[in-house]
Amino acid sequence: MNLIQGDDRRESIFFPQCLDDYIDSNSEVRIIDQFVDSLNLRECGFLFPKEDPLGRGRAAYDPADLLKLFIYGYFNGIRSGRKLEKNCHINLEVIWLLKRLKPDFKTVCDFRKNNRKAFKQATTKFTLLCQELKLIAGETIAVDGTIIKASNNISKSWSSKKLEKNLKQTEVQIEQYLNDLEGLDDDPAPDSGQRKEALKHKLDYEQTKKIQLNEIKSVLDKSSKSHLSLTDPDSKTISKQGKSCVGYNVQTSVDSLNKLIVCCEVTDRINDLGLLSPMAQETKNLLELQEPCDLTADSGYYTLDDLKDCEDMGMIPYLPTVKKSSNVQQGLYGKGAFLYNSKEDTYLCPNKIILKKIRTTEQRGKRFHQYTHKSACGNCPLKLRCTKAKQRVLSRWEHEQYQERATKRILENKEMMATRKGTVEHPYGTIKTQFLSNGFLVRGKEMVQAECSLAHLAYNLKRVLNIMKFDDLIKTLGYRTGLYFKNVAINGLIRLCTKPIELKYNKGRPLSLWYTKFKRLHHESLFFTQPLKRELHAC
Numbered sequence: 001m002n003l004i005q006g007d008d009r010r011e012s013i014f015f016p017q018c019l020d021d022y023i024d025s026n027s028e029v030r031i032i033d034q035f036v037d038s039l040n041l042r043e044c045g046f047l048f049p050k051e052d053p054l055g056r057g058r059a060a061y062d063p064a065d066l067l068k069l070f071i072y073g074y075f076n077g078i079r080s081g082r083k084l085e086k087n088c089h090i091n092l093e094v095i096w097l098l099k100r101l102k103p104d105f106k107t108v109c110d111f112r113k114n115n116r117k118a119f120k121q122a123t124t125k126f127t128l129l130c131q132e133l134k135l136i137a138g139e140t141i142a143v144d145g146t147i148i149k150a151s152n153n154i155s156k157s158w159s160s161k162k163l164e165k166n167l168k169q170t171e172v173q174i175e176q177y178l179n180d181l182e183g184l185d186d187d188p189a190p191d192s193g194q195r196k197e198a199l200k201h202k203l204d205y206e207q208t209k210k211i212q213l214n215e216i217k218s219v220l221d222k223s224s225k226s227h228l229s230l231t232d233p234d235s236k237t238i239s240k241q242g243k244s245c246v247g248y249n250v251q252t253s254v255d256s257l258n259k260l261i262v263c264c265e266v267t268d269r270i271n272d273l274g275l276l277s278p279m280a281q282e283t284k285n286l287l288e289l290q291e292p293c294d295l296t297a298d299s300g301y302y303t304l305d306d307l308k309d310c311e312d313m314g315m316i317p318y319l320p321t322v323k324k325s326s327n328v329q330q331g332l333y334g335k336g337a338f339l340y341n342s343k344e345d346t347y348l349c350p351n352k353i354i355l356k357k358i359r360t361t362e363q364r365g366k367r368f369h370q371y372t373h374k375s376a377c378g379n380c381p382l383k384l385r386c387t388k389a390k391q392r393v394l395s396r397w398e399h400e401q402y403q404e405r406a407t408k409r410i411l412e413n414k415e416m417m418a419t420r421k422g423t424v425e426h427p428y429g430t431i432k433t434q435f436l437s438n439g440f441l442v443r444g445k446e447m448v449q450a451e452c453s454l455a456h457l458a459y460n461l462k463r464v465l466n467i468m469k470f471d472d473l474i475k476t477l478g479y480r481t482g483l484y485f486k487n488v489a490i491n492g493l494i495r496l497c498t499k500p501i502e503l504k505y506n507k508g509r510p511l512s513l514w515y516t517k518f519k520r521l522h523h524e525s526l527f528f529t530q531p532l533k534r535e536l537h538a539c
């Protein structure tokens, strides 16, 4: 038979002389390497080991190498510390990326734990690079949330209601076993002894369970929380579409041009209400948007406050209108049948009667004006279709013009809902199946945010590799790396020039004013940004 044969394992072969020869010239691992080299890791917040001036102690791993390992790992769905360690030994791409370094799993996991806040900064740098490359336009942003499973089983998550129910069931069960045991005392059957033993076993189990439940209850009562997760204390039981899961509500804002993620925030909120304006603000700040930008989300975000806040900050919201009011459901005139006159601050009802403002009330911190005509409704021929009460009273939020504009906008631009779906569902499909399959691996909100940021970076990286030519991307990153080293070299040179002054006038100690300035210079971004130029000029 004609089959492809492999080489003889005992045959001597000539390996290429250089590790680089093993890696494909278009491998994404080269992009990861260049990207991390282009970052100022101190500025991102990565912790560097304390340097001993005498060079004592074992040398530590460079944070850049460990960051490369994590980005590569998440890009390829390898997330656990032990698996990453194993890949340092067997995976040629990792061997190339880490230049044959082999950190153990403890070092790898400690790096993730100690630098949990810095991963977000590294991800942000890549997002800004995408904006620089014009892959993020900042014209239409879609926001959505998804529930991702935490490292906490649902049986280890307790709410006071669930706890009460379980305690009650356990007590009933204990009562039942005690009664059964009592019945067996007078039972003359030969196997009654065996059955008694089995029942005692079950009784012991239920009594231990009751003690444990009472302990959890006392912890829950002492805490101010309404919910207690035993494995990951920050996670929550969240129900969606009839299914319950212990997890986190991950909020994402995605740019519609290339479906690249702009911001990714982990929250412990059980729904999306009130989360639109914080996401809009974060997106606006990150992209430094000067022009108004369209913002689209689903009806789960619909709150009056968010509509106003988003529009005020220049993020124009496109949200589907909320479900029909109770009046419309009952077949009565909805608020749309009444015309508002902003000049006179009155409403014109379907019977052409003017309804005037009669009072202002406050509900949940919001002011509502109420409008009616006391005498007209009683004799109105349309009353049966208008109200079941004595008279129709209309309620208007003091900023209702924002809501009216939002309703008008979405009716005139119905395609925005399709844009939202096509934009924001795309990343979730990829992230949930490829980068965070089976939920989060780590515990605690900060650690989960780190994992989410790495998944966000992996997704954007994958997307950019699909959009851009490999050579163009590697050239861009190479250019940035060159600028970074140039920046560091100039800062080092300036520091060297100040050294004699320090030695002469300050006993070798850094001059506080100069030192602060140069320390800041050292932490400036990759490019010569405005503040850096100013500092150089001042010096």
Ligand code: SF4
Pocket: 349, 350, 351, 352, 353, 376, 377, 378, 380, 381, 382, 383, 386, 387, 391, 392
């Ligand atoms: S019931 Fe009152 S508010 Fe309604 S249409 Fe008649 S007059 Fe106008």
